[in-house]
Amino acid sequence: MFDDRSPIYRQIAERIKGDILSGALAEGAQVMSTNQFAVAYRINPATAAKGLQSLVDEDILYKRRGVGMFVSADARERLRTRHRERFFTDVVDPMITEAETIGVPLDDVVDHIRQHEIGEPS
Incomplete structure (x- = not known):
């Protein structure tokens, strides 16, 4: 453990x-x-x-x-809220920064996420 x-x-x-x-x-x-x-x-x-x-x-x-x-x-909901906030700070924000650095338009990132969301191949 x-x-x-x-x-x-x-x-x-x-x-x-x-x-x-x-x-x-x-x-x-x-x-x-x-x-x-x-x-x-x-x-x-x-x-x-x-x-x-x-x-x-x-x-x-x-x-x-x-x-x-x-x-x-209300422990589960409070934990979920904290994790969501951390998700944006730790995952999404750096992803946006990286996309901007390498010249990937934000619309392309969003489209890619949406494709994944509906089960289409990336």
Whole structure:
């Protein structure tokens, strides 16, 4: 599950976010506890706690004292909104800049995307 590219607690948080986005974790669903993460993935409980707490801080998860942590009611939509914003900033904007640099008209880029969208070969 883990790689060396980023801290384990961030990877835990990203995995849970991915599960929420994909629908594997529904709104209101309980997530594994800190100790369950620690045992399942053989990591320090403090590391798991840090990953879960980061999601609480982002209002993606909420705590129910003595019960556990759960997916917030609007977590999926908020995550989708953030990802959409990042998509434009990280993918679309650089693509437009590259197209301008190499002289590809924006209309050609849009036409190419539309062809792909309707399943026509590119």
